[in-house]
Amino acid sequence: MNVMLTSVGRRAYMVKYFKEVLGNNGKVFVCNSDDKSIAFKYADEKVISPLIYDSNYIPFLLEYCKENRIDIVISLFDIDLLMLAKHKKQFEEIGTKVIVSDPSIVEVCNDKWKTYKFLTDNDFHAPMSFLDMNEVIEKISEGKLSYPIVVKPRYGCGSISVAIAYDEEDLRYLTKKANEDIANSYLKYESSVTTDKVIYQECLKGQEYGADIINDLTGKTQNVIVRKKLAMRSGETDIAQLVDEQNIKETLVRLGKTTKHIANMDCDIFMVNGIPYILEMNARFGGGYPFSHMGGCNLPKAIVEWAKGKTVDKDTISARTGITGYKEIYITEI
Structure with a gap:
């Protein structure tokens, strides 16, 4: 059995885990959008792929999986998950099983606002969350919410631009900074679907x-x-x-x-x-x-x-x- 880990980044330990499982009965393949990945050192085979949002990304993976008889594909990166989930059937047609959840669940996980709504709609406890900075300021003035407030990208990962606001001045500055950080990073791709790119959450103590x-x-x-x-x-x-x-x-x-x-x-x-x-x-x-x-x-x-x-x-x-x-x-x- 051959396993391919996409968007492998620095998770070399995942390569090692799968190699231990496969032993001499298969290979671990990895791909990344550049060669700055320590996982390349430990994989049996490695390849540099197009960027996830490149129109050639999925065709490239399909061809590579077909040529190398890849049985399983597993992504280690949030943005990659949704792309693979949407094309899962195409991989099945060439005999490759993509280990990924349905697109609807991936979207719930990647979008922190959808996460909040999903959790509260299903009677789970979650920190109060808001998309409108002015609503946060209003709730605080009414005594229904209090500082500190967590400010972070709605489609964030890796703690990029996650910060805590202790007063209104902080809140306004961190909102501006988060939007700038989103615009200057890969977060801009998923965030492009909405104008509400920042989410605000109560800061839980526990x-x-x-x-x-x-x-x-x-x-x-x-x-x-x-x-x-x-x-x-x-x-x-x-x-x-x-x-x-x-x-x-x-x-x-x-x-x-x-x-x-x-x-x-x-x-x-x-x-x-x-x-x-x-x-x-x-x-x-x-x-x-x-x-x-x-x-x-x-x-x-x-x-x-x-x-x-x-x-x-x-x-x-x-x-x-x-x-x-x-x-x-x-x-x-x-």
Whole structure:
């Protein structure tokens, strides 16, 4: 079996995980829009692809998958997910299975306003969110909301331009800055569909958690692994402890059954006075997955087995609790 990871970026560990699973029974292929990817060092085969929004991107991938007999395609980047989800059937026609959720769920995850509406419409707790800065100012003057306020791109990822406003002056400046950052980054592509490019959220006070909601390839929820975030760096979990938080787990099992997403959904949660509030949903492997893997969960193996039509035992997608993991920084010569 051959596996291809698209928009692989710096997630070399995902290449290693899949190579361990495949052994001598397949290859791991990777692609990225440039060669500045450490994952290229570890993959069996690598290729530079057109940019995601280039009209040649999907035709390029289809041809590459056909030529190299790729069985599974998995994207590691939010923007890429929607593009692949919309062309999933074309890949199936050449014998390649794209491990991605339905476009409607990917859109809910990528658009933080749709995330908020989806969560509240389905009776999940989420931080109060707004698209209109003036509405935020009005709510604060009425005493229905208070500073600090989180200001961030509506279609953001990687903590780009996420900031906290402590007063109205901050709020206005950070709104202007967020719009400028969006215009000068890849966020401009997804953000182009709306004039409301910035979202405002109440700043929750509580313990932050991350989680992997694991569904099989038919969208049935199989398990939830929860980690307590102890330190963050550039929007990703740097230090975390795997924990048994039943309140969070029960909430996320219900979320997984509601989304019916495919494979992993990476979530951010705040526990406020014993109530789980869901902040973010990412329909892919997130930066916190290595902690689940460290604890014994092997989702890459499960995906490969499910793709073969085999059953996967619960131990394969479970993790030990009570252990703490630290990410390290290595310098690698290429």
